[in-house]
Amino acid sequence: MAKPETKCWRNDAYAKVTGKAKFTDDLKFANVLHAAPAYSDFVHARIVSIDTGAAEKLAGVVKVLTAKDVPGTNRFGQIIRDFRIFADDKIHYHGDVVAVVVAETREIAIRGAQLVKVNAEPLPAVFDPEAAMLPGAPLVHENHGTNLINTHVVRHGNVEEGFKQADFIIEEKFQTQTVEHAYMETEAAVCVPRSTDGVIEVYGSMQHPFSTRRFVAACLGVALSEVEIIGTPMGGGFGGKDDTAAIVCARTALAAKLLNRPVKMIYCRDWSMRESYKRHPYRVHYKMGVSKAGRITAVQCKIIADGGAYCSVTPWVTWRSTVQCCGPYVVENVHCDTFGVYTNNVVAGAMRGFGSPQMNFVIEQMVELAAERVGISAIEFRRCNMVRQGSVTITGQKLDGHKVAMEQALDTVLREMDYEKKLAKCSHGYGDGELYGIGLAMSYRGVSLGAEGVDFCAAIINAQADGSIFVEVGVHENGQGAESAMSLLLAEELGVDLDRIRYRRSSTSNIPDSGTTVASRGTIMGGGAVTLAARELKQKIAEAFCEKLHCAPGAVRFANNFIVGRSDTDRIAFADAMREMWLMQRFPFAFGVFKAPRVTWDERTGQGDAYFTWVYGCQAVELTVNKKSGKVKLLNAVAAHDVGRAVNPEMVRGQIYGGMAMSTGYGLHEEVKAPDGKMTTLNLNTYRVPRSMDLPEMKAIIIENPDPISPTGAKSIGEPANEILAPAIANAIFNATGRRHFTLPIHLGALPEPTACGEGCK
Amino acid sequence: MKLFVNGKEIEVPAGAMEKRIVEFLREDLDLTGAKNACDVGACGACTILVNDEPLKICVKRVKDFSGQRILTIEGLAAPDGTLHPLQQAFVDCGAIQCGFCTPGMVMTAHAFLLKNPRPTREQIRRAIFQNLCRCTGYQQIIDAVEKAAPHYRRVASGILPDVEDGILPSGTSRDISTRPELSTASPLGGTPGSTAGRRPAAT
Numbered sequence: 030m031a032k033p034e035t036k037c038w039r040n041d042a043y044a045k046v047t048g049k050a051k052f053t054d055d056l057k058f059a060n061v062l063h064a065a066p067a068y069s070d071f072v073h074a075r076i077v078s079i080d081t082g083a084a085e086k087l088a089g090v091v092k093v094l095t096a097k098d099v100p101g102t103n104r105f106g107q108i109i110r111d112f113r114i115f116a117d118d119k120i121h122y123h124g125d126v127v128a129v130v131v132a133e134t135r136e137i138a139i140r141g142a143q144l145v146k147v148n149a150e151p152l153p154a155v156f157d158p159e160a161a162m163l164p165g166a167p168l169v170h171e172n173h174g175t176n177l178i179n180t181h182v183v184r185h186g187n188v189e190e191g192f193k194q195a196d197f198i199i200e201e202k203f204q205t206q207t208v209e210h211a212y213m214e215t216e217a218a219v220c221v222p223r224s225t226d227g228v229i230e231v232y233g234s235m236q237h238p239f240s241t242r243r244f245v246a247a248c249l250g251v252a253l254s255e256v257e258i259i260g261t262p263m264g265g266g267f268g269g270k271d272d273t274a275a276i277v278c279a280r281t282a283l284a285a286k287l288l289n290r291p292v293k294m295i296y297c298r299d300w301s302m303r304e305s306y307k308r309h310p311y312r313v314h315y316k317m318g319v320s321k322a323g324r325i326t327a328v329q330c331k332i333i334a335d336g337g338a339y340c341s342v343t344p345w346v347t348w349r350s351t352v353q354c355c356g357p358y359v360v361e362n363v364h365c366d367t368f369g370v371y372t373n374n375v376v377a378g379a380m381r382g383f384g385s386p387q388m389n390f391v392i393e394q395m396v397e398l399a400a401e402r403v404g405i406s407a408i409e410f411r412r413c414n415m416v417r418q419g420s421v422t423i424t425g426q427k428l429d430g431h432k433v434a435m436e437q438a439l440d441t442v443l444r445e446m447d448y449e450k451k452l453a454k455c456s457h458g459y460g461d462g463e464l465y466g467i468g469l470a471m472s473y474r475g476v477s478l479g480a481e482g483v484d485f486c487a488a489i490i491n492a493q494a495d496g497s498i499f500v501e502v503g504v505h506e507n508g509q510g511a512e513s514a515m516s517l518l519l520a521e522e523l524g525v526d527l528d529r530i531r532y533r534r535s536s537t538s539n540i541p542d543s544g545t546t547v548a549s550r551g552t553i554m555g556g557g558a559v560t561l562a563a564r565e566l567k568q569k570i571a572e573a574f575c576e577k578l579h580c581a582p583g584a585v586r587f588a589n590n591f592i593v594g595r596s597d598t599d600r601i602a603f604a605d606a607m608r609e610m611w612l613m614q615r616f617p618f619a620f621g622v623f624k625a626p627r628v629t630w631d632e633r634t635g636q637g638d639a640y641f642t643w644v645y646g647c648q649a650v651e652l653t654v655n656k657k658s659g660k661v662k663l664l665n666a667v668a669a670h671d672v673g674r675a676v677n678p679e680m681v682r683g684q685i686y687g688g689m690a691m692s693t694g695y696g697l698h699e700e701v702k703a704p705d706g707k708m709t710t711l712n713l714n715t716y717r718v719p720r721s722m723d724l725p726e727m728k729a730i731i732i733e734n735p736d737p738i739s740p741t742g743a744k745s746i747g748e749p750a751n752e753i754l755a756p757a758i759a760n761a762i763f764n765a766t767g768r769r770h771f772t773l774p775i776h777l778g779a780l781p782e783p784t785a786c787g788e789g790c791k
Numbered sequence: 792m793k794l795f796v797n798g799k800e801i802e803v804p805a806g807a808m809e810k811r812i813v814e815f816l817r818e819d820l821d822l823t824g825a826k827n828a829c830d831v832g833a834c835g836a837c838t839i840l841v842n843d844e845p846l847k848i849c850v851k852r853v854k855d856f857s858g859q860r861i862l863t864i865e866g867l868a869a870p871d872g873t874l875h876p877l878q879q880a881f882v883d884c885g886a887i888q889c890g891f892c893t894p895g896m897v898m899t900a901h902a903f904l905l906k907n908p909r910p911t912r913e914q915i916r917r918a919i920f921q922n923l924c925r926c927t928g929y930q931q932i933i934d935a936v937e938k939a940a941p942h943y944r945r946v947a948s949g950i951l952p953d954v955e956d957g958i959l960p961s962g963t964s965r966d967i968s969t970r971p972e973l974s975t976a977s978p979l980g981g982t983p984g985s986t987a988g989r990r991p992a993a994t
Contacts, residue, residue, distance in 0.1 A: 037885035045890030046878045046897065048824020048864035055823035213828050213836060213891035213925055264826075264891030265925050298829045508889025508926060679885030683927055687888065690928030713923060714833035721916045721929040729930075 037679035039513045040532050041262065041506070050262045053217035053234050058291040061219070062091055064284050065138035066300055067128040067145035071120040072706035073167065073373045074149035076127070083144040084130050089137035093145065094129045094284060101250025105279075107240060109178070109340035111170060112272060114248050114279050120149060121169055122338035122373050123707050124304035131284045131292060139297075154373040156706055158335040159312065161372050169338060169371035178336050178369035179344035181351040183635035185423045191327025191362025195318025197402045199395060203315065205387045205773045207335075207701040208308035208694075209710070210380055211718045214264020215296040216305065218278040220285035223257075229282045231258045235274035236266035236507045237545035242537045244275035245282045253537075256282070260535030266507045267691070268379035268547055272341050273305040299711040306341050306378035307701055309334040311350070311387035319399045323413045327362040328355050328423075332388070334377070336369045341378030343369035345481045350384035352639045355423045356392035357435050357473035358414040363423045365635065373706050379547060381688070385474060385752040386695055390773060393470035393756035397763070407760075408449065411439065416473060425636040428643065432734035434671040438647040439471055441669035441730055446649045458767030458780065464656055466765025469649035470756035475640025476745045477550035480630035484550070485622060486543040488558035490519065490566050491533075492617035496590075496604025498525070501533040503543020504555035509747060510680040511551045517676050518556050518741055522563035524587035525603055549644075549745035552676060553736075554623055560740040562621025573615050574601060626738055642738050646670040646749045648689060650725070650757045654765045659777030661697055661762065663725040666754065671732040673744030678731060681746050685729035688750025694719045696755030700774050792857045796820060797866025808854040813837050815853045816863060824864035824894040828923075835922030838895035839863045845902040847895075847921065864894035867901065876942040877901055877935070884935040888926035896922045900936045908943035910936070 044050035067084070081093040096103045096117040106112045116125040130141035153167040160166055161176040169176055192198065218233035229249065235241045238258035245256045258278075263270065277294060284292040296304075311334055318327040332350055336343035351367045400410035416422065418433045443449065448467060456464035478484045491499040500519050506512045512532040520527045533539070543554070570592060571585035578585060578594025578601070586593040593600040601609075610617050630637035648668040654661050668685050675681045698717040702710045710716040735742025755773065763769050766780055792808065794801040796816070807815055816822040816839070828836040830849050837849040840862040867875045874882065877900060887893050896919060903910070903918035910918070915936045916929070924932065 037883060039882070039887060041890065042882040042887050043874070045887050045893050046864075046874065046881050047868050047872075048822070048894045050890055051823065052826070052891065054827070055817070057821075211925055213834065213889065213923065214826070215828065263889060264828075265889040267925070295827075298831075508891075510888065679931070680888075683885045683888055683931055686928030686930040687926045688928075691925070712831050712833060713829045714831055718923055718925060719928075720921075720923065721919045721933070724928060724930075726912070727928060727930050 038517065038527065038677060039510055039680070040516055041512065052214055052262050052264055053219055053232055054295045056219050056232055056261070058219060058221055061291040061293050062131050062133065062284065062288060063135040063138045064129050064131045064281055064292050064294040065135065065142040066126040066280070066304070067130060067142040068124065068303065069120050069127050069147035069149065071147065071149050071151060072123050073152045073154035074120045075152060076116060076119060077148040077150060079127050080146040080148065081128055083146070084141040087137060087141045087144060089133040090130060090141045091133065092131045092284065092288060093141065094131065094280065094287070095127065098287065099248055099283065102247045105244055105247050106340055107272065107342055108344055111339050112276060114276055120147070122375055123703070124375055126280070126304065129280045129284060131288065135295070154706060156372055156374055158333050158370040158372055161370050162368065169373060173371070176371040178340050178371055179347060181348050181367040181632070181635060183351055183354060183363050183365040183423055185425065185636065186362035188327045188329050188362045188364040192318045194320060194326040196321045197319050197399070198316065199319070199398050199402060200316040201395065201398065201771060203313045203391045203771045205311045205390060206699070207310045207375065207377070208380065208699050209302060209701050209716055210267040210269030211713065211716060212265030212267060212269055215298055215301040216270070216274050216277040217295045218281040219291060219293045220278065220282040221291040222285050222289050227255065229256050229286055231256060231278050231282055232261045233258070233274065233278045234261065234263045234270060235278060236263060236270040236505055236547065237275065238505060238535070238537050239542040240271060240545055241275040241278050244279045248279040248283055249286055258537040260506065263507055267381040268383065269305060271379055271545060271547070298713060302711045302716065303708050306337070306376040308380035308382070309336065309343070309346055309377035309384070309387065313387070313391045315391050315395055317395050317399055319403055321403065323400070323403045323405050323410050325358055325360045325399070325414050328360050329364045330354055332365065332367040334367070334369045335372050335374055337372055337374045337376040339376045341376055343377065346379065346384040348481060349475070350388045351635060352424055352475060352479070353385055354388055356389060356396070357416050357471060357645065358396065359416055359420050360423050375701065375703060375708065381691065382748050382752045383548065385472065385748065386692065386755060389470060389472050389752050390756045390759065393753065394759055394769065397760055398769070408443065411471065412436065424639050426638045430738060431642045431736045432671070434645040434732060434734050435471065435473060437732060438645045438669045438671055441732060442469060442647040442649050442667050445667045445669070445728065445730060448649060451651065452764065455764035456766070457764065462656060463653040464765040465653050466761040466763070467649065467651045468757045468760030468762070468764055469647060470753040470760060471647035472749065472753050473643050473645050474745070474749045474752070476553060476642045476644055477625055477640065478544070478548050479640035480628045480637060484544065484554065484625035486554035486558040487541045488515070488555065488562040488621045489540060490562045490619045492566065492607050494608045494611040496529060496607045498530050499533045500530060500559065501535055501540050502555040502559055503540050504551040505535070505546035507546055509551065509684065510677055511546065511555060513680065514552050514676045515555055515559050518559050519563055522560055523567065525590050549747040549749065552743045553739050553745060554625070556676065556741040556743055557623030557739060558621045560621070561623055562619040565621055566617060566619035569615065569619065570606060570610070570617060573610055573613060574606060577601065623740060642736050642744060644671055644673070644744050644749050646753065648753045648757050650754060650761050652758065652761045652765065654762060654777060654780070656780050659779055661777060663693065665725050666727045667730070668727070668750065669730040669732055670746055670749055671734050672746045673736040673739055674733050674742035675731045676741065676743050681731055682729040684746045685750040686727050688747070689727055689754045690719050690724055691751050692754035693724060693758065695773060696758040697774050698723065792854070794856055795860045796822070797861070797863060803853055808852070810853050812848045812851045812853050812856055822863050822865050826891055826894065828891065835899060836892050836895045838898045838922060840898055840902050843902060843905055845899045864898055867897065877904065877939040880935040880939040884931045884938060886927060886931040886935040892922060892924045896924060896932060904936065904940055904943040908940055908947050910940060912937060
């Protein structure tokens with residue numbers, strides 16, 4: 030493949046760098062109305078009445094929508110239908126929307142929303158997930174009967190036996206924080222009733238057009254064919270533009286449908302922060318048994334995830350945490366209990382990593398604690414326990430069929446960093462001024478959805494009579510460059526120039542529902558579908574021209590914009606071939622489907638082949654800690670990831686850099702604060718997203734072991750890149766200061782002098 | 792009241808004086824490159840150049856800009872659509888992902904390179920501190936700014952030949968931006984030597 034090694038290629042780069050790309054708020058429609066959500070100041074309360082009178086009387090207000098205006102279902106969700114399009118019986122958290130005010134201008138809509146008054150009886154609220162699990166705790170959803178959303182287990186081997194074999198037991202409690210995606214573009218929707226056929230067109234900032242369509246159609250009480258979600262550039266998602274984004278579209282669509290006018294709803298940052306779902310805060314109690322030889326003999330862990338007020342995808346997030354609860358290590362005896370819990374906190378749902386960043390923060394410190402206790406280096410300890418070719422995971426899955434590249438990733442980072450030499454220079458709390466430390470973390474990650482759900486994807490290729498080509502795939506452009514990757518793969522497969530290929534503006538009315546663009550599945554699933562469709566197209570072309578090219582259909586080659594037969598002189602230009610096919614009454618059109626290979630899962634035991642393939646990654650960081658202020662400065666970071674195959678290498682690196690940046694925020698800066706359920710971090714001046722000066726120079730190393738299961742050889746990078754720098758930072762801080770941190774984000778104050786054996790010794 | 796936007800003189804209707812300038816640009820002039828992302832001046836997505844200085848405009852009103860020269864992302868490329876070398880560097884270095892921060896980021900970098908066409912990576916890092924990006928980790932943005940810097944040096948060298956020798960007299964970098972020859976978008980926009988975006992000096 031002619032890889033764009035020196036230059037990056039994106040089909041949308043020109044539009045984005047010139048300001049011409051039209052994001053949702055940039056779209057203009059005549060006669061448009063504007064909408065704004067109204068919140069209450071309650072956190073948990075039974076609604077008595079919603080008074081919209083004052084808002085309705087405000088000049089310029091056209092309509093105030095509440096639950097009673099919903100013709101379809103007001104309650105929806107991907108797993109449990111507990112999301113309210115509008116709060117109906119209760120307020121479940123501070124971000125619940127009670128009404129939407131529609132007005133001639135956005136300013137009037139916002140003023141109107143402030144006039145909506147909610148009369149409600151406050152109820153006792155619960156904010157602590159462990160308290161929520163106790164008998165007698167206030168119930169967030171009474172009809173659910175419990176605050177428990179879901180449980181998962183792993184029962185592997187015999188933990189009692191495993192702990193008996195252990196020479197040391199290490200037991201710690203960890204806690205992680207609530208984190209906001211902080212996509213640069215807030216939730217946004219413009220919905221337009223189409224006068225010709227009544228279909229509601231939805232333009233919006235969301236990463237799951239098909240889920241959005243389900244939310245909209247359910248809310249309106251119409252068929253899926255009566256809603257069309259049209260692809261619109263999206264200003265970042267990171268897992269966060271699913272449920273909330275879909276509900277924003279549903280409310281906007283309802284206004285458009287009822288008023289028969291285009292309606293636009295653009296979220297302010299504080300609405301977005303207050304209402305949108307977040308990354309789950311976790312509490313993890315982890316116990317590890319290790320032998321003198323440095324083998325992990327058993328792991329017992331209890332994972333509690335605060336799901337907040339609605340279910341969202343908590344059962345799926347916690348499932349990944351459960352499957353990956355021992356990290357990339359072989360452990361023969363595992364007992365894991367995982368709980369997803371309702372509270373009156375902000376909703377928690379999908380965020381890049383999806384249950385792994387929390388667990389890796391735990392595991393990658395636990396292995397270092399264990400190594401210290403055994404008295405071997407943490408690298409040696411990892412080597413002693415890591416997954417290798419043919420290893421069996423804690424869910425009983427044998428890792429074969431792809432290259433198990435854990436050690437390759439580790440070695441790559443160690444070499445690039447000169448790690449072990451630098452490790453010897455760490456301060457361990459001794460010294461004045463700036464203390465130096467280096468640390469690393471590694472992970473493996475199941476690719477795509479695994480046993481979470483139905484996993485297949487479609488692609489349509491439609492070549493034109495002049496040799497230009499349309500392609501459309503059921504994955505969504507989240508900003509990561511999905512459309513570009515699909516186009517590059519198609520150009521490679523057909524042996525044609527990229528400029529022939531036009532990625533068709535996507536629409537839920539054009540292509541089958543191929544699931545959401547999450548779980549780092551875009552390239553592997555979408556690329557698989559494109560490749561299979563391209564092979565089908567090539568078959569059709571070969572059958573049409575094999576006689577002319579003096580060869581069997583299977584011998585026809587596609588290269589340099591030509592279709593070539595037995596000898597290089599037997600050839601026909603691609604464009605000419607397309608025109609001839611038209612005259613032959615043959616369509617150069619193909620539909621490709623890539624179905625994820627079978628996975629298995631037994632929910633009772635937590636055993637099975639959870640994912641059809643895995644990726645491996647390692648990241649390391651150097652830093653200093655100022656002894657007086659506790660200020661952490663990152664000096665350098667290196668990552669190595671096996672991505673199967675890099676389709677657009679510069680974009681792969683971009684994913685890695687961005688993932689490391691986000692993980693730095695997770696480790697050191699970011700925290701949604703909401704005392705008594707009321708958020709105080711409502712904008713980007715109080716919620717601390719990493720800035721350029723917070724980050725070091727980074728190096729991203731791409732490892733390519735093409736995966737035989739993937740038609741393109743490519744696997745994943747979006748989430749693997751974002752799940753291990755926080756624990757690497759924690760380990761580096763330990764090596765700098767001699768102090769362990771079990772809570773995220775890591776806050777360091779002034780550091781005391783180390784005791785004789787170092788603070789880290791217990 | 793008049794504004795000079797991307798080389799064009801704009802007569803502001805009286806009714807628009809109290810409008811937020813970002814809304815005026817986006818709605819009245821259809822220049823939607825500058826984005827609203829925080830409304831409190833925290834993220835930099837709304838950054839434009841006002842008299843060659845980068846400015847976050849989300850909290851500013853139209854009336855604050857009487858007679859000022861404004862350059863938005865739409866005014867940076869040549870009229871024939873040829874990308875400015877800084878924009879081309881963003882494309883080539885993979886500095887663009889979702890693209891929502893890109894217009895503000897490019898404008899901040901443009902203003903910076905006008906003043907300092909020979910920056911270190913650390914100086915670039917400091918220059919874009921006010922602009923948030925959630926996708927890229929800034930690495931390839933810094934690569935792009937670094938890559939575009941020689942273009943700014945070449946342009947500057949036409950006026951200050953000693954710059955190209957690698958010796959930048961103290962205070963020179965500030966001076967470049969205030970030189971009238973450089974204070975329009977034109978010498979830095981589009982292909983070298985083009986008169987793209989040139990406009991009469993502001994009065």
